[in-house]
Amino acid sequence: MPLLERSDWYDIARDTNWTPDFVPREELFPSELSDPYDIPQAEWETFDEPYKVSYREYVKVQREKDSSAYSVKAALSRSKFHDGLDEGWASVLKLHYGAVALTEYQASQFQARMVRFGPSPSMRNMATYGMLDELRHAQLQLYFPHELLPRDRHYDWAHEAAHTNNWAILGGRHAMDDVMMCRDAITGAIMVSFAFETGLTNLQMVGLSTDATNMGDFTFANMITSIQSDEARHAQLGSPAIEIMIKNGRKAEAQQAVDVAFWRMWRLFAITVGIPMDYYIPLEQRHLSFKEFMHEWIIRQYDRQVRELGLETPWYWDLLKDDIENHHHCQQGGIWSWRPTVWWNPPGAVGPREREWLEEKYPGWNDSFGTYWDVITDNLLNDREEKTHPECIPIICNMCQIPISNRPGKLWKARVYQHEHEGRRYNFCTEPCRWIFTTDPERYKKHESIVDRMYSGEINPPTLDNVLTYMGIGVVSEGGHDGHDYRWIDGFRAQAAE
Template identity: 40%
Template sequence: MLNREEWLPLARKLDWDYSYVREEEVFPEEISGHPWLPHSEWKDWEESFKTSYREYVDNQYEKDMAVYAVRDAVGRIENLQKLASPWMNSLKIHAAALPLAEFTGAIGNLRGARFGRDSAWRTMATFGALDEYRHTQIPLLLFHQLVRFDSQFDWAHKFYHTNNWFAIAARHFFDELTLGQNAIEFHIATNFILETGFTNLQFVGLASLAREAGDHMFERMVTSIQTDEARHAQIGHPVLATVMKHDPEYVQYLVDKWFWRNWRVFSILTGVSIDYLTALDQRPYSFKEFMEEWIIDQFLRTLDEFGLQKPWYWELFLEELDIYHHMIYASAYSYRATLWFNFVIPGPAERKWLGQKYPKYWDDMDAVWKQVSERWKTVGPGPENEFAVHGTSLPAFCDLCQLPLSAGTPSKNTARVIVHEGGKYIFCSEPCQWIFLREPERYANHKDVVKRVLSGEAPADLPGLLTEYFRLTPETWGKDVHHGDYEWLRTPQTSGT
């Protein structure tokens, strides 16, 4: 009988020549990817984690049992009720964003499992699809019991099936990233950029954050997911290395495009969770410090390894580390009823901490929170005054990322307007405009919420938009956690400082 070292190489490489059809017909460029290369160019494809199906199942079983054990030990409602209120709202964001996003990753991997250009690639993509199914099931399992505890968790499960503005932006991103891609772009954009560049290390950071918050169930969940990410994230490296030999300019474009697209979503999900929805005494670092330590250095080393350049907008990206997620959070607070989780105003201690971590623009942001605080002082606290401290007109959205025009600073917005083929388009930033102009056929016909209102597809009034179009209710739409009733806001000597 052959031992593992003898039979696994034979089982991994099972490509053959085709006698009844041409190779181009079996792997059409439109869905297998650009550049189209004969298999002879892909035959040396190698993945870092070589495993068999039996080994895969055994490992996943052990990890699933660990998740169940933690859920049974600390996952009861009474345990979760002890968590700080801001952190619970961070969980609502992840309960909405994770499951179906991971499910779309399963579909993208299945495309690689069929149209990947080497048998070892196709096998690893099959395991990747199984991973993503697992990553869909774990958060659904762990968050399910919270549906009865808080109706906002119930709405979070409906998130991707609604016309909520953030759901539109999330679908726009994940549909392009995972559902509408050929195999090559999918594995470079997802495995190399999203997973190797962002989420693999993001989950390590989130696990640390959850531990500080006392949420051991969420800690176990993201740790368990990360162990899979570390394996199937490696699919992108050999795909990228082969394409680099034949079309390095195309690879550089994909890196530039997808780093920016990922950054936009990542800065919201993780930036807001770290700097605003984690109690001050439970924050091990700022979002910027996390990015500098966990993401930037590692990503730049990886680019050097493959002979790639930093994205052309790198200095702008570093500038945004100081401001973008702060702008998004302030914008979201102003329109909190359009979302499904609750918000907190950073108090004096939090703002002092944020000012130390983000000194470059914090004076501008602090002025925003002073204004919000003064408004609450004027109208008085209470749930009946929520809409008195709330935006009334719809914000504008970027025609590329579909997010509010919240780039730049409170004193200098970076929105840009162009005319393309007779249509007017607006973008939050230069990189979003650049991506649009590279592939306008992908993006030109998409309608954000404002365009849907103008065309009559969505109600123009805020109450109608919330209830009829977003399917939110007074129980599920976002509010201030304390309805403006903050002790520091009632104290004259510290109010608004």
């Protein structure tokens, strides 16, 4: 029997809309969970997802993807790859799994909100696949690190991180709760599917996959590629929502949703991807700098997508370009300096050759970030390891929850951006983080950063040991130490000997 063309049946198959008899439509799709913008139902009926797939096709393809990912893992489990693995790459894995695994479950709940409350039947249809995608991603990224637990307790953070109050997790949770867990279906689609998944996830997955292949970690590369193929599909939920918003006079609201979400995700993304690319991956295996990735995928491609949809380049674009040269370098220094507070072993990785590479990729690095590492290097060369551990804490941004930092040295730009609201003073790292707060103070005003909690009495007394325990350090696993046991300074010793 001849098969029908997809175009002959697809619209009927996906159209699960009906006219409710027992409750009014407003009760079935309350605006705060569905569409707070009062766009007519007939407009949502025009929602047309660019990527069309049937459930039967979806299951078939997903089964093949899972078979491939788990088969590669099973085959390579017998290899010796993790024996003597460079701790820089191990740090990439630990950071990734801890930050991402359970966030995928959150993403599944977010997709489920679109499945239930999306005002368009085709949106609900497509989000169903997205919901199943995210479940698969969570299961993969919980299962794969599990076998590494006997080697290193740090891998337990894949399961545990989201249940702790580690400062880095507070940052991830604050952002994800904001854009994924506490938004209506339409705003969430714009924030997550477009601003995050179209803008940044793509870059993360493609970049990490290439790096993993270069490292010879084919299990991770294959898993990431498998996940990315799903992301590329369900990320397309955002564009049609933006087009309908603009057509119905809601461009300003769509623009704000994109601008808020992109900046929030960027601040996290630079840590989870920028630091690995420019510091944790051994020099010989690096293929592009984080800056080169960002300029190609974000400054050029993502910005073009934003404008093609009818939106404007985000107002903070020049600040973003500056942050690309700055933010992850600051946080590499901060995370390394406060290394006992994290669940991986961050390598300093700024020996003479690495510094030469950083200067080439980021002209001016030596005059700025180099001065910070000069002091640390001098301490290590002169047996003052204790002077590499600060006895104070950095102030934390009340939006991104990341230490407030900026360029050190001659180009010094460190600064806190403060804001008063209802008698409370808030501290922010940048103008965009402060701006996000002012867009909706009611949403953000009650949250306390880890530093606020030290002074509000929640961590009492706020001794170093108590703070570390509060963050899950010494509970889930021990904290971090230099991933290469300071071997990166050997090059300076050799230079001095010459």
